[in-house]
Amino acid sequence: MSEKTHEALVGGQFGSRAEAYLNSAVHAQSPDLDALVTLMKDWPEVRVLDLGCGGGHVTFNVAPLVRGIVAYDLAPEMLALVARAAKERGLDNVTTQQGAVESLPFEDGSFDVVLSRFSAHHWRDLDAGLREAARVVKAGGMVAVVDTVSSGIPLTDTYFQAIELLRDCSHVRNYSRAEWEAAIARAGLIPGSVSPFRLRLDFNSWVERMNTPTLRVEAIRALQTTVSAVAAPINVTSVAVILQCSGRFGGPAIRGLADAGGDEISPGAGRN
Numbered sequence: 001m002s003e004k005t006h007e008a009l010v011g012g013q014f015g016s017r018a019e020a021y022l023n024s025a026v027h028a029q030s031p032d033l034d035a036l037v038t039l040m041k042d043w044p045e046v047r048v049l050d051l052g053c054g055g056g057h058v059t060f061n062v063a064p065l066v067r068g069i070v071a072y073d074l075a076p077e078m079l080a081l082v083a084r085a086a087k088e089r090g091l092d093n094v095t096t097q098q099g100a101v102e103s104l105p106f107e108d109g110s111f112d113v114v115l116s117r118f119s120a121h122h123w124r125d126l127d128a129g130l131r132e133a134a135r136v137v138k139a140g141g142m143v144a145v146v147d148t149v150s151s152g153i154p155l156t157d158t159y160f161q162a163i164e165l166l167r168d169c170s171h172v173r174n175y176s177r178a179e180w181e182a183a184i185a186r187a188g189l190i191p192g193s194v195s196p197f198r199l200r201l202d203f204n205s206w207v208e209r210m211n212t213p214t215l216r217v218e219a220i221r222a223l224q225t226t227v228s229a230v231a232a233p234i235n236v237t238s239v240a241v242i243l244q245c246s247g248r249f250g251g252p253a254i255r256g257l258a259d260a261g262g263d264e265i266s267p268g269a270g271r272n
């Protein structure tokens with residue numbers, strides 16, 4: 001699929017569902033969001049970029065703690081909503097900018113911190129997005145990504161990706177921890193630490209949020225039933241969220257996360 005087609009697909013999927021993301025309980029409140037905000041307490045008075053801001057929940061929670069934050073997304077409808085909601089909340093240090101993460105319209109080293117939550121599994125090119133994040137963050141800054149993580153076990157991974165794709169055709173891939181670690185290394189980021197979170201989703205609101213057609217919802221149900229049977233002996237955490245912190249030259253927030261119970265990443269650990 002060409003890049004334009006995939007970006008049009010992502011923009012179409014999310015643009016038409018902007019309100020649903022603004023109002024989504026799982027996006028507005030969750031332990032991973034709290035952890036991200038806690039991380040930012042060590043970074044006052046900084047300039048922040050929120051990649052794939054969606055309904056703006058990272059932006060809204062981080063804005064009161066920092067000098068300024070740019071909410072960045074492919075979907076103009078999402079950005080219009082974020083701009084309006086930021087104004088209503090009196091957050092005058094929020095600006096919005098439209099574009100793809102794979103090609104950021106910012107100078108090298110423009111930001112102290114780059115954040116991204118639940119967006120990277122839609123990126124056409126994860127490597128390009130992480131390379132761009134590494135380019136626009138200052139030396140000594142921090143890049144922190146929250147995203148869904150696959151078990152890396154082929155049997156369950158295949159079902160997981162299929163279920164995600166049926167629910168939302170703009171899904172690209174939930175990466176395994178080993179794939180994340182390799183991608184971070186390829187982007188030239190220094191690995192920091194990882195904090196796992198259990199992501200609990202309410203099935204009905206999960207499919208309603210993306211307006212998944214009934215036929216596909218039925219197919220998801222069928223796959224869930226099959227995977228429960230065929231993968232029953234495999235002990236995997238169903239869906240986890242990983243908080244991945246990386247700074248090119250390390251940084252206090254990376255240590256902060258490790259202190260909070262985070263698990264150090266060893267470069268090239270090759271774990272699936």
Ligand SMILES: C[S@@+](CC[C@H](N)C(=O)[O-])C[C@H]1O[C@@H](n2cnc3c(N)ncnc32)[C@H](O)[C@@H]1O
Nearest residue numbers: 014027052053054057073074100101117119122
């Ligand atoms: C699930 S929403 C993000 C949720 C939001 N970050 C939060 O914490 O509530 C995913 C967002 O990523 C955006 N997105 C996906 N691929 C993108 C890309 N390549 N460049 C920029 N934004 C992208 C989508 O338009 C969508 O708004």
